[in-house]
Amino acid sequence: MELPLVVGVDGSESSMRAVDWAADEAVLRKVPLRLVYASLWERYEGAALAETLGRTSEQALEDTILDTAARRAQRRGADLKVTTEVLPEDAVSALLNEGRNACALVLGSRGRSRVAELLLGSVCLEVAARANCPVIVLRGGHDNQASNGMLRRIALGVGEERQNSEALRFAFQEAQRRGAALDAVRAWRCPAHESVDHLLLAGEPARLHEERAVEILESALNQFAAEYPSVELRRRTAEGPARRVLLDASTRADLLVVGARRRQGHPGLQLGQVAHTTLHHSRCPVVVVPQRG
Structure with missing residues (x-):
């Protein structure tokens, strides 16, 4: 069965x-x-009252928004199969449920008003931290086209944990689909106590940590580089906090891919500081890919 790409629609630009x-x-x-349009209209009004009053202005608005969105999507691809649905749920619950049967969720980063912007921001963060599938949040100055990115480049953050295969695979597949180069970035830092004044590590700390970063990067990428030989892969290590390094990479990319570990038995938000920061400040769309383990 082909899993759909799901978009949360609220009528905002x-x-x-x-x-x-x-x-x-x-x-x-x-x-x-x-x-999908998440709405609690029936819960607030009640099914019996809804039948008595017939279609309400809110129902008409929902249908208009989805019809407009569907026509807009259809213009992007004549053969694209588009379906719509109003879901009587809050936005987070609706999107998390949809994510169980989706190849990915796509969310805008702004709402219909200043208040909605704040609410939508929390929705994006909660969905990204809990969804079972990749969540794509459209940040920054993207040109609204997945297929014609201005830079033809995807940035991938390679984290501390070696079990980040889902994020890596997503990034390689996306680069192959788009004909884009893949910049795989590994950040490293030299702990403050390992200064060049240390008698045993004089002149060595930075080099040792950088070499370790290169080893981690190579180990993580080798399998996927072999599986996707057509992808132009650029390996890069950079000194500094991972959040800063990836935000810098986002200025030169059409898409930034980061992983988020999901720990079994921990039902709360599981996003991580790096993913959290990139969702707030990235200059390009961000994909948060869940990693089990």
Whole structure:
């Protein structure tokens, strides 16, 4: 069964641009596009009252928003299969449920008002921290087109843990689909106590930590580089906090891919500081890929 690419739509211009981006992505992936609008209207009004009053202005608004979004998506690909649905749930619950049967979730980063912007920001963070599938949040100055990125480059953060295969595989697959170069970045730091004044490590600390970063990067990438030989792979290590290094990489990329470890038995938010920071400040769309373990 082809899992759809799911987009959360709320009528804001940001969410409509997310529809554009997701439509291009669905065409690239050759998968259906599913547009969902999360609404608690029936819960607040009650089913009996809804039947008595008939269609309400809120119902009409929901249908108009989804119809507009569907027509907008269809213009991006004539053969694209598009479905829509209004879900009587809060946004987080609806998107998390949809993510169980989706290849990815796509979210805009702004809402319909200043208040909605704040609410949508929390929705994005909670969904990214709990979803079972990759979550793509459209940050920064992207051009709303997945297939025609201005820079033809994807940035990938390679973290401390070696079990980050899902994020790596996602990044390689995305680079191959787009015909983009893949910049795999590993940040490293020299602990403050290992200064060049240390008698046993004089002149060595920085080099040793950088060499270790290179080893981790090579070990993580070798398997996927062999599996995706057509992808132009650029390996890079950089000194500094991972958050700063990846935000810098986002200024030169069309997409930034980061992993988020999911620990069994921990039902709360599981995002990590690096993913959290990139979602807030990245200059390009961010993909948070869940990693089990």
